[in-house]
Amino acid sequence: MSGKSLLLKVILLGDGGVGKSSLMNRYVTNKFDSQAFHTIGVEFLNRDLEVDGRFVTLQIWDTAGQERFKSLRTPFYRGADCCLLTFSVDDRQSFENLSNWQKEFVYYADVKDPEHFPFVVLGNKIDKLERQVSTEEARTWCMENGNYPYLETSAKDDTNVAVAFEEAVRQVLAVEEQLEHCMLGHTIDLHSSSKSGSSCC
Ligand SMILES: Nc1nc2c(ncn2[C@@H]2O[C@H](COP(=O)(O)OP(=O)(O)OP(=O)(O)O)[C@@H](O)[C@H]2O)c(=O)[nH]1
Ligand SMILES: [Mg+2]
Numbered sequence: 001m002s003g004k005s006l007l008l009k010v011i012l013l014g015d016g017g018v019g020k021s022s023l024m025n026r027y028v029t030n031k032f033d034s035q036a037f038h039t040i041g042v043e044f045l046n047r048d049l050e051v052d053g054r055f056v057t058l059q060i061w062d063t064a065g066q067e068r069f070k071s072l073r074t075p076f077y078r079g080a081d082c083c084l085l086t087f088s089v090d091d092r093q094s095f096e097n098l099s100n101w102q103k104e105f106v107y108y109a110d111v112k113d114p115e116h117f118p119f120v121v122l123g124n125k126i127d128k129l130e131r132q133v134s135t136e137e138a139r140t141w142c143m144e145n146g147n148y149p150y151l152e153t154s155a156k157d158d159t160n161v162a163v164a165f166e167e168a169v170r171q172v173l174a175v176e177e178q179l180e181h182c183m184l185g186h187t188i189d190l191h192s193s194s195k196s197g198s199s200c201c
Contacts (some may be wrong), residue, residue: 004055005048005055005056005057006054006055006056006057007056007057007059008056008057008058008059008081008082008168008169008172009059009061009079009080009081009082010058010059010060010061010080010081010082010083010084010165010168010169010172011060011061011063011076011077011080011082011083011084011105012024012060012061012062012063012084012086013063013065013083013084013085013086013101013104013105014065014084014085014086014087014088014094014097014098014101014122015065015087015088015091015093015094015097015101016038016064016065016066016067017038017065017088017091017094018065018086018087018088018091018094018124018125019086019088019124019125019153019155020039020062020063020065020086021036021039021043021062022036022124022155022156023086023122023124023153023155023161023164024043024045024060024062025045025155026155026158026161027047027060027161027162027165028045028046028047028060029045030158032155032156032158034156038064038065038066039062039063039064039065039069040064040069040072041063041064041069041072041073042061042062042063042064042072042073042076043061043062044059044060044061044062045059045060045062046058046059046060047060047165049165049166049169051166051169051170051173052170052173054169054173056169058165058168058169060165061076061080063076070104074104074108075108077104077105077108077109078108078109078110079109080105080109081118081172082118082119082120082168082169082171082172083102083105083109083117083118083119083120084119084120084121084122084164084168085098085101085102085105085119085120085121085122085148086121086122086124087121087122087123087124087133087138088123088124088125089123089124089125089126089128089131089132089133089138089152090125090128090130090131090132091125091132091133092132092133095123095132095133095137095138095141098121098141098145099145102119102145114146115146116175117175118168118171118172118174118175119146119148119171120148120149120150120151120164120167120168120171121138121141121142121148121149121150121151122150122151122152122153122164123135123138123150123151123152123153124152124153124154124155125154125155125156126152126153126154126159127154127156127157127159135152138150138152149167149171151163151164151167
Protein backbone atom coordinates (compact mmCIF):
# COMPACT_ATOMS: atom_id res chain seq x y z
CA MET A 1 0.00 0.00 0.00
CA SER A 2 2.69 2.52 0.97
CA GLY A 3 4.47 2.10 -2.42
CA LYS A 4 1.42 3.13 -4.44
CA SER A 5 0.78 6.76 -5.41
CA LEU A 6 -2.34 8.10 -3.82
CA LEU A 7 -4.61 10.60 -5.59
CA LEU A 8 -5.85 13.23 -3.15
CA LYS A 9 -8.33 15.96 -3.94
CA VAL A 10 -7.87 19.15 -1.96
CA ILE A 11 -10.09 22.15 -2.42
CA LEU A 12 -9.31 25.81 -1.83
CA LEU A 13 -12.19 27.88 -0.47
CA GLY A 14 -12.40 31.46 0.72
CA ASP A 15 -13.56 34.94 -0.27
CA GLY A 16 -12.82 36.38 -3.69
CA GLY A 17 -9.38 37.96 -3.79
CA VAL A 18 -7.77 36.22 -0.79
CA GLY A 19 -5.24 34.52 -3.07
CA LYS A 20 -6.50 30.97 -3.69
CA SER A 21 -5.50 30.90 -7.36
CA SER A 22 -2.19 32.55 -6.51
CA LEU A 23 -1.41 29.86 -3.91
CA MET A 24 -2.24 27.06 -6.35
CA ASN A 25 -0.24 28.65 -9.16
CA ARG A 26 2.72 29.38 -6.92
CA TYR A 27 2.76 25.77 -5.74
CA VAL A 28 2.28 24.07 -9.10
CA THR A 29 3.99 26.43 -11.56
CA ASN A 30 6.09 28.58 -9.19
CA LYS A 31 4.67 31.74 -10.75
CA PHE A 32 2.93 34.75 -9.26
CA ASP A 33 0.74 37.23 -11.10
CA SER A 34 0.21 40.53 -9.28
CA GLN A 35 -2.76 41.32 -11.54
CA ALA A 36 -4.57 37.97 -11.44
CA PHE A 37 -8.19 37.81 -12.66
CA HIS A 38 -11.00 36.50 -10.51
CA THR A 39 -11.73 32.79 -11.06
CA ILE A 40 -15.04 31.86 -12.65
CA GLY A 41 -16.29 28.44 -11.52
CA VAL A 42 -13.43 26.05 -10.74
CA GLU A 43 -10.03 25.07 -12.08
CA PHE A 44 -7.69 22.32 -11.02
CA LEU A 45 -4.00 21.45 -11.29
CA ASN A 46 -2.06 18.34 -10.23
CA ARG A 47 1.28 18.07 -8.50
CA ASP A 48 3.14 14.94 -7.38
CA LEU A 49 4.89 15.01 -4.05
CA GLU A 50 6.27 12.78 -1.35
CA VAL A 51 5.23 13.27 2.25
CA ASP A 52 6.69 11.13 5.03
CA GLY A 53 7.59 8.40 2.54
CA ARG A 54 4.16 8.34 0.83
CA PHE A 55 3.89 9.22 -2.87
CA VAL A 56 0.90 11.41 -3.52
CA THR A 57 -0.66 13.08 -6.54
CA LEU A 58 -2.29 16.20 -5.20
CA GLN A 59 -5.23 17.37 -7.26
CA ILE A 60 -5.76 20.97 -6.21
CA TRP A 61 -9.19 22.42 -6.94
CA ASP A 62 -9.30 26.19 -7.00
CA THR A 63 -12.76 27.72 -6.68
CA ALA A 64 -14.33 31.11 -7.38
CA GLY A 65 -14.80 32.95 -4.10
CA GLN A 66 -17.19 35.60 -5.34
CA GLU A 67 -20.77 35.04 -4.19
CA ARG A 68 -22.22 35.29 -7.70
CA PHE A 69 -20.33 32.12 -8.70
CA LYS A 70 -21.67 29.98 -5.86
CA SER A 71 -23.73 27.69 -8.10
CA LEU A 72 -20.71 27.11 -10.34
CA ARG A 73 -18.37 26.01 -7.55
CA THR A 74 -20.49 23.98 -5.10
CA PRO A 75 -21.03 20.92 -7.37
CA PHE A 76 -17.28 20.30 -7.21
CA TYR A 77 -17.00 19.92 -3.42
CA ARG A 78 -17.98 16.25 -3.33
CA GLY A 79 -15.15 13.80 -3.00
CA ALA A 80 -12.68 16.31 -1.57
CA ASP A 81 -10.24 14.71 0.86
CA CYS A 82 -9.21 18.00 2.47
CA CYS A 83 -10.49 21.57 2.49
CA LEU A 84 -8.16 24.56 2.71
CA LEU A 85 -10.13 27.43 4.27
CA THR A 86 -8.34 30.55 3.10
CA PHE A 87 -8.50 34.17 4.19
CA SER A 88 -6.26 37.18 3.73
CA VAL A 89 -4.60 38.65 6.84
CA ASP A 90 -5.21 42.16 5.49
CA ASP A 91 -8.95 41.57 5.01
CA ARG A 92 -10.92 41.12 8.24
CA GLN A 93 -14.15 40.25 6.45
CA SER A 94 -12.50 37.29 4.72
CA PHE A 95 -11.51 35.97 8.17
CA GLU A 96 -15.00 36.46 9.56
CA ASN A 97 -16.42 34.53 6.62
CA LEU A 98 -14.43 31.37 7.40
CA SER A 99 -17.36 29.82 9.28
CA ASN A 100 -19.62 30.37 6.28
CA TRP A 101 -17.12 28.68 4.00
CA GLN A 102 -16.83 25.77 6.37
CA LYS A 103 -20.61 25.36 6.49
CA GLU A 104 -20.95 25.67 2.71
CA PHE A 105 -18.34 22.96 2.25
CA VAL A 106 -19.86 20.55 4.78
CA TYR A 107 -23.30 20.96 3.20
CA TYR A 108 -22.41 20.64 -0.49
CA ALA A 109 -19.67 18.04 -0.03
CA ASP A 110 -22.16 16.09 2.08
CA VAL A 111 -19.57 15.44 4.78
CA LYS A 112 -20.92 12.74 7.07
CA ASP A 113 -18.59 13.35 9.99
CA PRO A 114 -17.63 17.08 9.95
CA GLU A 115 -15.85 16.89 13.30
CA HIS A 116 -13.23 14.56 11.89
CA PHE A 117 -12.94 16.06 8.40
CA PRO A 118 -9.45 17.45 7.67
CA PHE A 119 -9.70 21.23 7.34
CA VAL A 120 -6.56 23.37 7.18
CA VAL A 121 -6.75 27.16 7.60
CA LEU A 122 -4.50 29.48 5.62
CA GLY A 123 -3.90 33.16 6.40
CA ASN A 124 -2.48 34.46 3.12
CA LYS A 125 -0.72 37.73 2.11
CA ILE A 126 1.54 37.91 5.18
CA ASP A 127 3.96 39.96 3.09
CA LYS A 128 1.53 42.89 3.52
CA LEU A 129 2.39 45.30 6.31
CA GLU A 130 -1.13 46.36 7.29
CA ARG A 131 -2.73 43.36 8.96
CA GLN A 132 -6.35 43.24 10.07
CA VAL A 133 -6.13 39.78 11.65
CA SER A 134 -3.44 38.79 14.14
CA THR A 135 -1.78 35.40 14.25
CA GLU A 136 -3.14 34.85 17.76
CA GLU A 137 -6.70 35.58 16.73
CA ALA A 138 -6.52 33.20 13.79
CA ARG A 139 -4.98 30.45 15.94
CA THR A 140 -7.73 30.88 18.51
CA TRP A 141 -10.41 30.55 15.83
CA CYS A 142 -8.78 27.35 14.59
CA MET A 143 -8.58 25.90 18.08
CA GLU A 144 -12.18 26.71 18.87
CA ASN A 145 -13.63 25.49 15.59
CA GLY A 146 -12.14 22.02 15.30
CA ASN A 147 -8.49 22.31 16.30
CA TYR A 148 -7.42 22.88 12.71
CA PRO A 149 -3.81 23.46 11.69
CA TYR A 150 -3.14 27.13 10.88
CA LEU A 151 -0.49 28.32 8.44
CA GLU A 152 0.43 31.84 7.37
CA THR A 153 1.41 32.08 3.74
CA SER A 154 2.44 34.48 1.04
CA ALA A 155 1.88 33.38 -2.53
CA LYS A 156 3.77 36.50 -3.55
CA ASP A 157 6.95 35.74 -1.58
CA ASP A 158 6.49 31.96 -1.67
CA THR A 159 6.32 31.76 2.11
CA ASN A 160 4.98 28.48 3.53
CA VAL A 161 3.14 27.59 0.32
CA ALA A 162 4.63 24.09 -0.06
CA VAL A 163 4.38 23.60 3.71
CA ALA A 164 0.65 24.36 3.53
CA PHE A 165 -0.07 21.77 0.84
CA GLU A 166 2.12 19.21 2.61
CA GLU A 167 0.19 19.82 5.80
CA ALA A 168 -3.03 19.13 3.90
CA VAL A 169 -1.60 15.78 2.79
CA ARG A 170 -0.51 14.96 6.36
CA GLN A 171 -3.98 15.67 7.67
CA VAL A 172 -5.56 13.34 5.10
CA LEU A 173 -3.01 10.59 5.74
CA ALA A 174 -3.60 10.85 9.48
CA VAL A 175 -7.34 10.34 9.02
CA GLU A 176 -6.69 7.50 6.56
CA GLU A 177 -4.32 5.75 8.97
CA GLN A 178 -6.87 6.05 11.72
CA LEU A 179 -9.49 4.43 9.47
CA GLU A 180 -7.11 1.64 8.47
CA HIS A 181 -6.38 1.06 12.13
CA CYS A 182 -10.09 0.83 12.87
CA MET A 183 -10.72 -1.55 9.97
CA LEU A 184 -7.86 -3.73 11.13
CA GLY A 185 -9.47 -3.83 14.54
CA HIS A 186 -12.72 -5.04 12.99
CA THR A 187 -10.93 -7.63 10.85
CA ILE A 188 -9.26 -9.09 13.89
CA ASP A 189 -12.59 -9.08 15.65
CA LEU A 190 -14.24 -11.15 12.88
CA HIS A 191 -11.65 -13.92 13.06
CA SER A 192 -11.15 -13.97 16.75
CA SER A 193 -13.26 -15.69 19.36
CA SER A 194 -12.50 -12.93 21.87
CA LYS A 195 -13.96 -9.43 21.76
CA SER A 196 -12.42 -6.72 19.52
CA GLY A 197 -9.34 -4.98 20.86
CA SER A 198 -10.18 -1.77 19.01
CA SER A 199 -12.78 0.74 19.97
CA CYS A 200 -11.73 3.72 17.89
CA CYS A 201 -14.69 3.85 15.51
N1 LIG B 1 0.69 40.95 -1.65
C1 LIG B 1 0.12 39.78 -1.98
N2 LIG B 1 -0.79 39.75 -2.94
C2 LIG B 1 -1.35 38.55 -3.24
C3 LIG B 1 -0.98 37.36 -2.58
N3 LIG B 1 -1.71 36.33 -3.09
C4 LIG B 1 -2.50 36.88 -4.02
N4 LIG B 1 -2.29 38.21 -4.13
C5 LIG B 1 -2.96 39.15 -5.04
O1 LIG B 1 -4.32 39.25 -4.64
C6 LIG B 1 -5.17 39.35 -5.77
C7 LIG B 1 -6.18 38.23 -5.76
O2 LIG B 1 -5.52 36.98 -5.88
P1 LIG B 1 -6.23 35.69 -6.48
O3 LIG B 1 -5.26 34.58 -6.36
O4 LIG B 1 -6.79 35.95 -7.82
O5 LIG B 1 -7.44 35.52 -5.45
P2 LIG B 1 -8.57 34.40 -5.44
O6 LIG B 1 -8.75 34.00 -4.03
O7 LIG B 1 -8.22 33.32 -6.39
O8 LIG B 1 -9.85 35.19 -5.92
P3 LIG B 1 -11.15 34.59 -6.68
O9 LIG B 1 -10.70 33.83 -7.85
O10 LIG B 1 -12.00 35.77 -7.03
O11 LIG B 1 -11.88 33.73 -5.68
C8 LIG B 1 -4.25 39.30 -7.00
O12 LIG B 1 -3.99 40.63 -7.43
C9 LIG B 1 -2.98 38.67 -6.48
O13 LIG B 1 -1.83 39.11 -7.18
C10 LIG B 1 0.03 37.43 -1.57
O14 LIG B 1 0.45 36.45 -0.94
N5 LIG B 1 0.54 38.68 -1.31
MG1 LIG C 1 -9.13 32.67 -8.10
